[in-house]
Amino acid sequence: MDFLEIAQVTKQYGSYKALDSVSITVCENQIYGLLGPNGAGKTTLIRIINQITRPDMGEVRLQGKPMTRDDISLVGYLPEERGLYKKMKVGEQALYLAQLKGMSRRDALRELKFWFEKFEIQPWWDKKVEELSKGMQQKVQFVTTVLHRPRLLIFDEPFSGFDPINANLLKNEIQELKHQGATILFSTHHMASVEELCDDIALMNRSQVILSGGVDEIRRQYQSGRMRLTYSGDVDLASVLPLGCSLLSDAPSRQLRVAEIQSANGLDVNAMLRVLLPVMSIHGVHEVLPSMNEIFIRLVKQSGE
Amino acid sequence: MSILGPLLFAAMLVLPAWFASLDSSQEVRLAVLDPDGVFGNALVDTESIRFESMQGMDEAALRFGYRDMGYQAYLIPDGQEGVRVVSHSPVTMDVRNHVDHCLRGWLQQQFLASRQIEGLPEIIREMDGIRVKMTTVVVSDEGVERESSSEMTMLLSVVFSMMVYLFVMIYGAQVMRGVMEEKTSRIVEVIVSSVRPFELMMGKIVGIALVALTQVGIWIVLTALLVSSLGLVAGSGAISSSGVPAQVEMVTELQGSGAFEAQMAAVVAKVDWGSMGWSVAAFVYFFLGGYLLYAGLFAAVGSAIDAETDSQQFVLPIMIPLILSIYVAMSAYRDPMGDLAFWFSMIPFTSPVVMMARFPFQIPLWEIVLSMGVLAVSFVGMTWFAGRVYRTGILMYGKKVSYREMWRWFREAGR
CATH class of the missing domain: 3.40.190.10 (Periplasmic binding protein-like II)
Known part of the structure; x- marks a missing residue:
């Protein structure tokens, strides 16, 4: 079911078009990745979804209805540039932010207790934010983002600025939140996390969406006939490959050898095996899907040309 | 500050006397x-x-x-x-x-x-014994005569206008710093995803206004208490007549500490508490009006800049009308009905200070009402203007902001 729909959204800043007729659809209970180089328009789009900025044209729909400011309590937002009131105490501030999202004081206290225990940060309750390290502040900020159990979570570059331990914690929490039924939209440069977490993605460049869809489909779609072969036998692999195919790498691995082959002319794994089986003993073969990183770089370069 | 303020105020009134008494030893x-x-x-x-x-x-x-x-x-x-x-x-x-x-x-x-x-x-x-006996009398339209004290009028004029000036400046700047703090600490983006930017700005302005009123209230009460209790001490002779504040010229002419107290008592006796109440009410109105007008400007500036060091070029133009108003107020103490005083008590950027300088001199009601009206319209307009600049400004980072840029934010915010 379509949970969040962004339809033909355009935003202009002076002579600069930050978003040019952008449309994406996020299904319910999905993790959706918003990818793109700096300045592609991701943050502007996220601010429009959060009702911070108004689009010049187009519409944001939540569960089929145009989104209004009243829907904002359904959303949890972790901006790219994170910060809290420095002079305020951690607990006080978390309570305040929760109440801004419409929680009652009692609910907020109960939920905060749960999260503070979960993250083992109870001792910080009465500390001022400025006494905390940056990583600690990010934990607190994450808690305040998810506290009101929003149905839609928006993270702008969640992995930037987090140390590896917190980034991993965050990754687990994102999966946990999905498990509990939330829909998650996040923007990132961090491609490994995209393959690991995202169901669907949209790739933005120069204010436009240049690619969108399921991660697996996209990788299959962009697969370019690369395969990895595990074999044994004293063969000069390069000389037996069909015409046009090339050997990308060939290295010994324990008693066997592992080679990466770039096929050509639409030759698939079966065809390749037919050629190679007679001359060597094959222990395994599989297609290598391009990483999101490769697809990202390729597409951004293409659309830039 | 809320406790220290009155202490400083009282000290300002009393210290010169104390110093004078030290010298004579x-x-x-x-x-x-x-x-x-x-x-x-x-x-x-x-x-x-x-x-x-x-x-x-x-x-x-x-x-x-x-x-x-x-x-x-x-x-x-x-x-x-x-x-x-x-x-x-x-x-x-x-x-x-x-x-x-x-x-x-x-x-x-x-x-x-x-x-x-x-x-x-x-x-x-x-010949040396010849003295002039002067009584100043205020006549109302109904012909009722009442003895007035020009000293007291002058004192109220100076104190009220100075207080408006000081408080507008102090609390206006506080609004700017608050807005800037929210922007630089980046908390603002989280907050505006929960409340409208305009609500956030108004919350800040109104919140600080309430702090200001509380503080002003404490100041007035504590200063009055301190001065009056010190006044009692003065009766015991610790403070000689030479110890009155220099800016209150009228009292300096009095000689002998006994005469000073007597004169003070006479001045206080002549205070018309009814009109004093009106003065305080007018003070609260003009202080709030002036504060709201300038707070909008300060909020717009705070939203536009990334660091306190960038604030100078924007703060100075805001300060100029405020400083100008205190100069005009000084001439209004002497000539409250003059053209200069009149016009500057109508212009909203200077009216809070100048009008408070004129107010104790019982100026025509229509002038007060007109000035109040102009001020009210101005601060509503200013808040509207500031809200539009603010909305764009708070999310704008790393950009060198110019007046032109701010004007563009204002225009485009309407779309």
Whole structure:
């Protein structure tokens, strides 16, 4: 079911078009990745979804209805540039932010207790934010983002600025939140996390969406006939490959050898095996899907040309 | 600040008196070498100045030794009507004036005596006793007369206008710092995803206004308490009459501490508490109006800049009308009905301060109402303007902001 729909959204800043007729659809209970180089328009789009900025044209729909400011309590937002009131105490501030999202004081206290225990940060309750390290502040900020159990979570570059331990914690929490039924939209440069977490993605460049869809489909779609072969036998692999195919790498691995082959002319794994089986003993073969990183770089370069 | 403020205020009123009383404890000794008795007994000691005759010494010895003998200077006659004051370091104005005063009186007496006019001393004594009895009376349209105190009016005028000026400046700047803090700490993006930017800005402005009112209230009450309790101490003589604040010129003319208290009591007795209540109400209105007007500007500036250091170029243009208004207010103390005072009490950027300077002088009601109306319309307009600049400004980072840029934000915010 379509949970969040962004339809033909355009935003202009002076002579600069930050978003040019952008449309994406996020299904319910999905993790959706918003990818793109700096300045592609991701943050502007996220601010429009959060009702911070108004689009010049187009519409944001939540569960089929145009989104209004009243829907904002359904959303949890972790901006790219994170910060809290420095002079305020951690607990006080978390309570305040929760109440801004419409929680009652009692609910907020109960939920905060749960999260503070979960993250083992109870001792910080009465500390001022400025006494905390940056990583600690990010934990607190994450808690305040998810506290009101929003149905839609928006993270702008969640992995930037987090140390590896917190980034991993965050990754687990994102999966946990999905498990509990939330829909998650996040923007990132961090491609490994995209393959690991995202169901669907949209790739933005120069204010436009240049690619969108399921991660697996996209990788299959962009697969370019690369395969990895595990074999044994004293063969000069390069000389037996069909015409046009090339050997990308060939290295010994324990008693066997592992080679990466770039096929050509639409030759698939079966065809390749037919050629190679007679001359060597094959222990395994599989297609290598391009990483999101490769697809990202390729597409951004293409659309830039 | 809420406690310290009144203390500072009270200190400002009382300290000069205390310092003055400290000074008088230091005695100055002066040697007088007058073998021919030219000075007669003209040189009279005071609390702080003592003259001692050096009969039989010659000047060379005195010049050499007067400091070792504990004198600050020595005096010798110089020609017919002259005196020479000799010292290594210059004598103070106090000493100069006192010597001048004593000798002039002495010379005048001698001059009169030389004319040999019958009964002259009596005539002069009588003439000195002549005093003008002045009562200032305020007449209302219904013909009711009421004794007024121009001192009290002046005092209210100065105090109220100064307070509006100070508080608008202090709390306006606080709005700017608050907005800037939210922007630089990046908390603002989280908050505006929960509330509208305009609500956030108004929350800040109204919140600080309430803080300001509380603080002003505490200040007024505590200052009044402190001053009145110190006033009681004054009755015991710890504070002499010279210790009134310099800016309140009227009281400085009073001599003798008893007279001061009596005069104060008379001034207080003449206070019309009804009109005092109106003054306080007007003060609250003009302070809030002025604050809201300037707070909008300060909020817009705070939203536009990334760091306090960038604030200078924007804060100065805001401060100029405020500073101008205090200058106009100073002339309004003397001429509250003048054209200058009138027009500047209508222009919203200066009216809060200037109108409060004029208010105690019982200006026509329509002027007050008009000024209040203009101010109200202006701060509503200003808030609207500021809200639009603010909305864009708070999310704008790392950009060198110009007036043109801010104007563009304002225009585009409407779309």
